[in-house]
Amino acid sequence: MTLSRRTILTGATMVAAAAASVGSAQGTANPPTQTRAPARGSPRVHTLNGHSLEWRMVDGAKEFHLIAEEIEHEFAPGCRARCWGYNGSTPGPTIEAVEGDRVRILVTNRLPEPTTVHWHGILLPNGMDGVGGLNQEHIQPGDTWAYEFTLRQHGTHMYHPHADEMTQLAFGMMGMFIIHPREPADPPVDRDYALLLHNWALHPGTYRPDPAVMTEFDLWTFNSKVFPATEPLLAAMGERVRIRVGNLSMHHHPVHLHGHRFVVTGSDGGRWPRALWRPEVTEIVGVGQTRDLEFVADNPGDWAVHCHLSHHTMNAMGHKLASPVGVKQGDLEARMREHLPGLMTMGENGMFDHNTHAGMGHVQGPENTLPMAVGDGPFGQIEMGGMFTMLKVRSRLSGNTDPGWYDSSAARAKRVNAAQPVEPTHQHEHL
Numbered sequence: 001m002t003l004s005r006r007t008i009l010t011g012a013t014m015v016a017a018a019a020a021s022v023g024s025a026q027g028t029a030n031p032p033t034q035t036r037a038p039a040r041g042s043p044r045v046h047t048l049n050g051h052s053l054e055w056r057m058v059d060g061a062k063e064f065h066l067i068a069e070e071i072e073h074e075f076a077p078g079c080r081a082r083c084w085g086y087n088g089s090t091p092g093p094t095i096e097a098v099e100g101d102r103v104r105i106l107v108t109n110r111l112p113e114p115t116t117v118h119w120h121g122i123l124l125p126n127g128m129d130g131v132g133g134l135n136q137e138h139i140q141p142g143d144t145w146a147y148e149f150t151l152r153q154h155g156t157h158m159y160h161p162h163a164d165e166m167t168q169l170a171f172g173m174m175g176m177f178i179i180h181p182r183e184p185a186d187p188p189v190d191r192d193y194a195l196l197l198h199n200w201a202l203h204p205g206t207y208r209p210d211p212a213v214m215t216e217f218d219l220w221t222f223n224s225k226v227f228p229a230t231e232p233l234l235a236a237m238g239e240r241v242r243i244r245v246g247n248l249s250m251h252h253h254p255v256h257l258h259g260h261r262f263v264v265t266g267s268d269g270g271r272w273p274r275a276l277w278r279p280e281v282t283e284i285v286g287v288g289q290t291r292d293l294e295f296v297a298d299n300p301g302d303w304a305v306h307c308h309l310s311h312h313t314m315n316a317m318g319h320k321l322a323s324p325v326g327v328k329q330g331d332l333e334a335r336m337r338e339h340l341p342g343l344m345t346m347g348e349n350g351m352f353d354h355n356t357h358a359g360m361g362h363v364q365g366p367e368n369t370l371p372m373a374v375g376d377g378p379f380g381q382i383e384m385g386g387m388f389t390m391l392k393v394r395s396r397l398s399g400n401t402d403p404g405w406y407d408s409s410a411a412r413a414k415r416v417n418a419a420q421p422v423e424p425t426h427q428h429e430h431l
């Protein structure tokens, strides 16, 4: 085993595979098959890297079936973990219904411990609220319970266990619950995306999240994926786009969109009156909150969409090392290599070099651990991870196919020959 400079950076002990090999998910039951558009004029929600839960009409109610179970989850190629989720995925499938619907949601517990489901933000009878011990007895392993209520509102909501939350949320149990309005939204949207924010304490070299961690997380995810495994958002020029963002992580996240202004049009409380809509380019989505962000895609290109906390657009890293930036390392590398073949010192001039090498796969970290920052772009390493994806706006798209990189050659920053700063003038007197 050789030490790498990533190891030096992270300070991570080379943990021998801490967990047993990750097993495959337990089977899922036959899902209902009927599905149809939720409401006239409303597009179906596109849950990035995910899907909506199918339902069938039974005794006058839309019947959904959630199966709580252990799953094998991939955050991005090179990083997997044994997580808990619903119907084979984390987050669980998005539940979509229409205001006024009667819904029945069967919940089967295939976990090794009791669970419940709380319907976060949904107005319902007290006995349907899903707080274990308060509103109901817990759902024991092997049991199936039915929740049934009529949807009296519309908006962007969520679902998650209200039983051993510390473990069950940390392991990935959550999903979106989207209620479309009975009347089409005004103005109608052409594309409706859903993103659920979460954080994971998947320590380097391990295969199961650590539920005891409260602040120092290793992975920050959009729909339980990290960049570059996060699916891009697509929009054709002129289309109105809604991004529904929910947050069931342990941190607040300022979600930032490049190239466009959006208006914040709603929250867990439903669609806001227009007088409350406000233009933003960054919107903080607090823990337990949802926000609806809407904009017209009117600026072609590949635009970054990300959390603006820079550590949230990175993958696992050490939190306790002194900063190496500006520290002259001299012949340290050569001398240490005598004892640690393959070692590379790093960080003297910043982290760019390290990110580039790591992103190209030249630096091996602990097993099952992604580089801090990766992503091949058209101009080199994007140096991102975690909560990062792209909005790809094009004059035309072919279905949901990724159109590839945008050709920005018509207007692109370029290198110029001007090493000295321009002499300051007194322009401020002549504005």
Ligand SMILES: [Cu+2]
Pocket (backbone or CB within 6 Å): 220, 251, 252, 253, 254, 307, 308, 309, 312, 387
């Ligand atoms: Cu964040």
